[in-house]
Amino acid sequence: MRRRLSLYGLTFSLPLLIWQLLFFVFPLVFLIALSFWTVRNFRMQPDFDMVNWTTMYGRAVFWQAYATTLTLAAGAAVLTSILAFPVAYAIAFKLSPRVQRWAIMLMVIPFFTSYLVRVYSWQVFLSDAGIINVMLGWIGLGPYGLLNTPGATLLGFVTLALPLVVLLQLFSLIFIDRTLIEAAHNMRCGRLRTVFAVVIPSARVGLVIAALFAFILSFGDFVSPIYLGGGDPTTLSILITDTTKSGQQWPRAAVIALTMIATLMIVAYLAVRFAYRGRK
């Protein structure tokens, strides 16, 4: 087979390359330039000024938001991973192949439902006179202010990330060599100990990647923090939307976005290093 790229080959290869360069790489690179631009009289001007960086990094609210976002996203990653693992484990090891296929298909559906609609549903569930408080009232509790709390934000993050985390964990568990588990049992390694000593280490890469995706999704989400968390304490993604939509302060939004990308890259790097530690 001729494996050199010819005119024919380029016809298929180039369009995507050009598209992603123009509309993916350029915009991200442009963000860097934009972060040095200045705004005068609500008009942006090309410039090379550190003012946006110093302004943003000089604000306590920015660092508070940073800490909040990082904490919430990390919390969501851990929480989602812990909640998802028994589900993935059960689907991988306890279900017949037919039921397994159904379970996987059902887990795919949420990807194609509106996240906004689901968040709105939770709003209705969590409101002061909402379903959960009514049910708590039946047993003489509450009502509690459930909405507009960090807990509600986390609930939204888990809603967003759980299906993906379950699927990613599932795919790493399914490919574990079953004889490893049998060998562990054979050596009188108990059920729970086998999970921690054999299953989790064998699936570590997949589990870490799944948690990483939960982190990325939560880190960038602005819907749950606003509509379930009430926007307070604020997060970086809320800051970006506010700064962009109301203040026309795009260069400052760019500073936030670039900080977020840098954070994500560091987290991803650490996660991947941790996932593959001691492996070749």
Place this chain on the structure above:
Amino acid sequence: MNRENEANRNPLINGALLAYVLLAYLFVFAPIVASFVFSFNSDRFPSIPLGDFSTEWYRAVAADPLVWQGLRNTLLVGVGVGVISTALGFGAAYTDHRYNFLGKQVYLALALLPPTIPVVIMGLAMLAFLSRVNLSGDAGAVIIAHVVICAPFAMAVIRLRLSQMDPSLEPAAWNLGASEWAAMRHVVIPFCRPAILGALFVTMAVSFDEFAIAWFVSGLNETLPVKVLGFLQGQVSPRINAVGTFVFIVSMTLLILAQLLLGRTAAPRKE
């Protein structure tokens, strides 16, 4: 196949695990099902006990010209995104399938990475860049931005199909007198047809639900999900549920169509 051997099973633990799995699915589907139920509920603030059956939210939505405009925009964008993403994704999948070249890793990273970048950042970057080149503020801008995140999905779906193709099939066509272009038209594309249609539907469904990037770049030409975001920002209104149910049904239809096509693809053939 994946089941544990019988000696390893403890009915109590298995029972608890399965109950937990059901609970998890309940958690995942509760908001989806609730939205559907609320959409037919007369209460403005639904709670239990439920109010009366009502279609007033659907009527309210149907009477809103902005919703219709949003739907029109969404469909326009969805079709555009589906067609372009699938074409680009097909090209990339075919490139990965057939060619080896220096920098292929970078090429594949560019092709697959965009969906992992948070949508707010993509939205901001797109808005800043597209308005700079005077492309922002209309359906075209949304199409451009959505293709960036949808093309990778199309590529993945089609790449999977190509990996099922007998590697001799394309050379066999050349050998029988088909030029590379003719082989593409008469062999590769027909072979990939179910995956191409599947990719079309999947990318349309993704575009159909995407609101964040669309919100940044669409300007006044809001798509339906952006409209929903608007409802959410305004006073709480069960109209969201009516729109949501409608969008859900459309997405599911696309998804099931894709699944049927891809399921046929995956079915073992005696080739």
Place this chain on the structure above:
Amino acid sequence: MTPVTQAPLVSLEGVAKHFGTYTAVQKMDLQIHEGEFLALMGSSGCGKTTTLRMLAGLEAPSEGVIRLDGKPINDLPSWSRDTPMVWQSLALFPFLTVIENVEFALKMRGLGRTERRRRAEQWLDRMQIAEFAGRNISQLSGGQRQRVALARSLVIEPRILLLDEPLSALDAALKVRMQSVLKTLQRETGITFVYVTHSQSEAFSMADRVVIMSRGKIEQIGTPQDIYRAPRTRFVADFLGSSNIFPGQLTRDGQGRPVLATSSGDFALPAGNAPGIAGQAASLTVLDTRMQIHPQPPQGARNSVAARMIGEEFVGATATIHFETDNGQELRVQKSHEDLADLSLAIGKPFYLSWSPADGHLVQE
């Protein structure tokens, strides 16, 4: 059998193929004549398939020239040469019906619909699969698919047909039947067949000439009979597996006659099988059907060796008896049951094996 006419239909002149640092085919010269059935045989990785793919235009030679009808075709893409191929996987188009598969090459050549259909139907008829014309490929049996693949390639009535282990997916009985189908087809059409296989029985039962390859080089070219009787190299003898091989050194006996000194003794060489220089390494091969078994040391036999019987296997009317010499070399002898009747064979029993010098064949190391 091989009508050697004027110029060869295909000639390879110093053709080599490298993939990076790996050399698949080393400088190769080969002539293929019009109307012959040529088999390229060797184990996997010997370069036979690469050679075939170069003929088909699917690989470009790194060096040398390939000529078809005297004209160099190195740079001619696959779709511009009429060198259809039957693939190991058959590579039938799964989304086309049987007749659409057969029409494919005609369609690519721009033939009209009715003419296409007519010619495709002719070939379906000829291959006895006309009744399946409208079926999908997945609905056919292995043998039927084989016929579709042949019809698909032959419908353009080429002068040469390339076949890449086309029978490897079939079961043993079907294989034998398809062999006779192929041979008959080739004889009737007069089309040149170039047939790649690792199977000796396929090559030897169908081909007019066999090319044995190893590590990208031609080891021997000849008719099946020639190769069987007189393998040129130790590799070929080993590969065919039907000879006992005694490696040794050329020398001369007390009377100055050439002999081969081996670890099992000095053996007389066939007359005319000119020995090289004394001291040179060489091997003596003796077909397993040409060895005699004796209960006592044979009188007057110049070539004999003592060996213990270690096993026997029966296939139809013949038996293969396995022996082991004192120094651990395994030997085999093939005989009919009658020949063995008065020998009272038993495992572990010592025997003497002998052969006439004329049945020995000296090969290069």
